[in-house]
Amino acid sequence: MNGSAMIKLTISMAIFGSIGFFTINTGIPAVELVFVRCICATLFLSGMWYLTGGHKTEKWSKDEILRTLLCGVFLVLNWVFLFKAFEVMSISIAISIYNLAPIFVLILGTLFLRERLTISGILATAICFVGSIFIVGIENFQSIDQFLNSGFIWALLSAICYALTMFTSKTIQNQSPYATTFIQTIVGIIMLLPFCNFELFTDLTTSNWLYILGTGIIHTGFVYYLFFDSIRNLSTIVVSVLVFVDPVVAILLDSILLDFRPTIIQTVGIILIFAGIIYIVFKPADKRVVDVDEKEAIS
Template identity: 65%
Template structure:
């Protein structure tokens, strides 16, 4: 195994894991932050796409372009919902719930794609459901408004949209990773522009701008470059393992820097959720969308 791609992927996932910390320091709402991220990704990766010459050999297929556009819509919604979850709850809880996406792939696949629900799948779903109940602490909510305002709904919606990017991205095999992301983030710019409140950028501190630019250029541009550069050189199994660097870093930053202290029940819930996800990945490799090519890169992108 080439060590350089492994280091690149590990570094990419470690930086991805710090995005929740950066988000809280930007001082702007989720929609505006995702808009900045889409602009940075479109410019940076579009530049890489042209520099590498990949744009000259793209195979454009109407079906795949439509799939990429729909996939891009869910990818952008996934970011918006996740960042809104960061605004309402701890990074640890939000990231844990967000990583339920593979479980939603199982559920959506069995309902709409008529994929067979195995005992392994059912066990993973039940385990993660119990973990979600423990981690959110249903007993602390006195009303539906309290529950919705907790951020739980946003985190779950982000996981569902994440799952949709996995399922829809399955059949995209001809377009390169750069072309896919360029189209998707460009769609994000068009989607979010009508909802932008540019007034939120007025009066921001130098520190706010530093975190905003960092989120756009580092977490999107530079990290995606590292990700794409290493993706083809690593096996699916290795990528599936390295992807967990992301939540580990997020949880460590939340506990060490932001002083989040999960309760015993929340800790047990986190273990249940990640245990169920690991079990799913090990036993159900065929649901992992990523391949040694570019077809399923959304499986790993935050």
């Protein structure tokens, strides 16, 4: 077990747990915030990359660059969708749905890595799905439009993109974390530039800018350096466990600083989501229901 990698990932997840609190105090929408984050992170990482001399010894591979670019698209979309969710729903609710990502990693592994679909996987997915329905408070919605505008779809999309980010980043082994994150934030700048409304930056306060710079330098540059430096040296199970530090910190801050108080149904939903993810993380081996090889043999 790589102790240093575990510490780095734990620190990155703990810091990222405060992203919701920072986001709601920036005073700008999701797209503009992610755009500024990408600029700040690019400057921070390029500076660190240069000062450490890493740019001189970087190992470049066309295949890894292409995978990094794809991972960057998923990462940027993950941020945008998560911040969109923060705009319309509680941080705790959004983060709880966001952390369905390990379940989607399981599904991706089944589809693309020929991993077995197990009873544990199906059961965990069902538990998390029920939990997500409880947590969004579906009983309070009178129409489909009202449900779609609740932020649930944004949070769910962010979870899917987060899973795709973790899934693709595991295939990047030779590039340094500086190079990986630098490329991804450049992707974000290019992606979001046409969609930014720069007039929104004219009336920001000093406090707004401090929160914006915090999300850019700390939550993007520093956190994702630690994230990509550690995830390649840890097993999927260990990563899936340590990412729980993020929602724990987020829910604590939401409860202490923003007076979030979930309903009984929402509390049950949060418990079901975490229970489903913990179940699949700590009980990965189970009697298989469908084996990919058997499916191919039958077909």
